[in-house]
Amino acid sequence: MDQLLQLWHNSGLYQMTPGQGIMILIGMLLLYLAINKNFEPLLLVPIGFGGVLANIPGAGLAEHGGILHLFYAVGIESGAFPLIIFMGVGAMTDFGPLLSNPRTLFLGAAAQFGIFVTLMGAVTLSTLGVFDFSLADAAAIGIIGGADGPTSIYVASKLAPDLLGAIAVASYSYMALVPLIQPPIMRALTNDAERKIKMVQQRHVSHREKIIFPLILLLLVAFLLPDAAPLLGMFCFGNLMKECAVVDRLSNTTQNSLINTVTIFLGLAVGSKLSADKFLDLTTLGILVLGMVAFSIGTASGVIMAKLMNKLGGSQINPLIGSAGVSAVPMAARVSNKLGLEADPHNFLLMHAMGPNVAGVIGSAVAAGIMINYVGG
Amino acid sequence: MEASSLMEEGISLMLFGMGFVFVFLTLLVIVTTLMSWVVTKIEKNIGAIPEGGISSPTTFTPRQGLLKDDDENIITVLTAAVHKYRSRK
Numbered sequence: 053m054d055q056l057l058q059l060w061h062n063s064g065l066y067q068m069t070p071g072q073g074i075m076i077l078i079g080m081l082l083l084y085l086a087i088n089k090n091f092e093p094l095l096l097v098p099i100g101f102g103g104v105l106a107n108i109p110g111a112g113l114a115e116h117g118g119i120l121h122l123f124y125a126v127g128i129e130s131g132a133f134p135l136i137i138f139m140g141v142g143a144m145t146d147f148g149p150l151l152s153n154p155r156t157l158f159l160g161a162a163a164q165f166g167i168f169v170t171l172m173g174a175v176t177l178s179t180l181g182v183f184d185f186s187l188a189d190a191a192a193i194g195i196i197g198g199a200d201g202p203t204s205i206y207v208a209s210k211l212a213p214d215l216l217g218a219i220a221v222a223s224y225s226y227m228a229l230v231p232l233i234q235p236p237i238m239r240a241l242t243n244d245a246e247r248k249i250k251m252v253q254q255r256h257v258s259h260r261e262k263i264i265f266p267l268i269l270l271l272l273v274a275f276l277l278p279d280a281a282p283l284l285g286m287f288c289f290g291n292l293m294k295e296c297a298v299v300d301r302l303s304n305t306t307q308n309s310l311i312n313t314v315t316i317f318l319g320l321a322v323g324s325k326l327s328a329d330k331f332l333d334l335t336t337l338g339i340l341v342l343g344m345v346a347f348s349i350g351t352a353s354g355v356i357m358a359k360l361m362n363k364l365g366g367s368q369i370n371p372l373i374g375s376a377g378v379s380a381v382p383m384a385a386r387v388s389n390k391l392g393l394e395a396d397p398h399n400f401l402l403m404h405a406m407g408p409n410v411a412g413v414i415g416s417a418v419a420a421g422i423m424i425n426y427v428g429g
Numbered sequence: 430m431e432a433s434s435l436m437e438e439g440i441s442l443m444l445f446g447m448g449f450v451f452v453f454l455t456l457l458v459i460v461t462t463l464m465s466w467v468v469t470k471i472e473k474n475i476g477a478i479p480e481g482g483i484s485s486p487t488t489f490t491p492r493q494g495l496l497k498d499d500d501e502n503i504i505t506v507l508t509a510a511v512h513k514y515r516s517r518k
Contacts, residue, residue: 154461161454168443175439187438259478261468268460276453411454418453422446 067109071328079103079326082221091228095201095319099221102323113324120324123317128209128216133318134202135286140311141202141413142290143303145381147265149406152254155361156373156404160411162357163377164419166197166350170342183338188212191423193339196223197346198416199230199380205322206283207420211427217325218336222343230383231390233344234351234375238391241355242371247395249362249370251404259295266291269414273421279428280421287417350378354408376405379412 060066082100086093106114114120127133150156171194178185185193192212195204196219204223208216226233266288273284293303325331358374372391376384385405392401 151461151465154458154465157454157458157461158451161450164450165447168447171446172439172443175435179433179436187435187442190439191442257465258468258472260472261465263478264464264468265461268464269457272453272457272460276456277449414457415450415454418450419446422449423442426442426445 098319102320103326123321134206139286139290142287156407159377159408160415163354165353170346196343279425373405
């Protein structure tokens with residue numbers, strides 16, 4: 053009888069706290085969204101499953117010594133995984149559209165406004181006593197507005213490791229929700245004539261320019277903002293490997309097997325942060341709301357910047373591509389293209405939108421560097 | 430941290446951050462435009478790198494005139510290929 057009792061005491065059912073039960077359900081919800089609704093499945097499947105694993109009572113997978121905790125310590129605490137992913141993203145990025153129209157970099161800059169407004173929002177909320185965010189927490193939450201998963205995770209791991217689970221989930225879910233969140237904002241801020249603006253055909257960008265660009269970007273980072281050097285350095289390295297075309301084998305590995313391997317472990321490690329005591333908190337709800345605000349403001353300021361640039365002269369820019377300034381490559385650019393086609397079935401904006409789109413990646417990495425510099429240093 | 434000073438820190442981080450993002454990307458626009466201009470100038474004289482890139486450092490591209498006859502060339506290649514195919518069997 054004693055042994056039976058002991059078996060019962062060791063069972064998951066006996067040990068489960070209500071919080072763990074809810075977290076397992078949340079993990080299942082993430083899996084459902086990923087599998088049935090196709091929301092960023094590459095990340096939400098590992099994150100959701102990691103979340104379920106982390107909350108198995110008595111198994112302690114996410115506690116010290118558990119395998120998920122190990123993944124976390126090796127890859128995220130050290131900052132390695134987001135950086136490796138960034139290298140892969142660099143190797144998949146084509147700077148051609150950006151180089152043919154460098155002015156679109158301003159759109160990528162403007163869209164970072166959401167990051168800083170949200171930072172202010174978080175600071176205001178904690179001044180009002182609603183939440184208890186430090187400046188570092190606020191900075192990490194704001195970065196969600198950059199709509200760049202690896203950047204968010206990198207900043208959160210440096211500035212606010214406690215909030216990492218919520219921040220990662222928020223930033224990846226919003227990336228998946230780009231096609232739902234952005235269009236209403238874009239429609240509200242533009243009129244029909246603006247949506248129909250046809251942009252000048254892009255000039256041809258020579259191969260040499262594409263090789264030199266990552267090196268220039270790297271030098272600029274090295275001189276001006278060394279705190280962004282880990283992110284942008286890996287990004288430039290990946291891009292150079294792709295463009296120089298003499299190391300195709302390395303570039304292919306970075307773009308495929310390496311980034312996939314790291315994504316698996318990154319997802320599981322983020323999932324390990326979905327433990328009941330950290331996640332089931334009003335703070336998480338606050339982060340989700342603030343992240344949404346960050347994202348919407350980023351979208352809006354990109355569109356407004358494009359309209360402003362049209363007022364200042366030069367070749368006309370379709371304001372719809374402004375929203376692509378919030379990285380989220382290539383989803384945001386596809387949304388711009390879709391709305392452009394709705395207004396005029398012959399107006400293809402995809403390639404034009406890729407410019408601000410990759411500019412957004414650079415912009416949010418720069419913003420991340422500033423946050424780390426200012427708060428950490 | 431005291432509430433009001435947290436607000437101040439937030440505001441200064443926002444202004445500083447947004448300002449810096451713009452300064453950085455403006456510089457990038459200037460430098461990039463300059464680079465494109467220089468590269469285009471240079472490439473007028475020396476020609477562009479082939480579109481697919483220099484695929485591998487060991488690639489050997491015979492220059493015009495190095496091999497006398499195109500037909501002769503093709504025959505050499507075909508013979509080599511047939512030879513290789515047979516030797517594999």
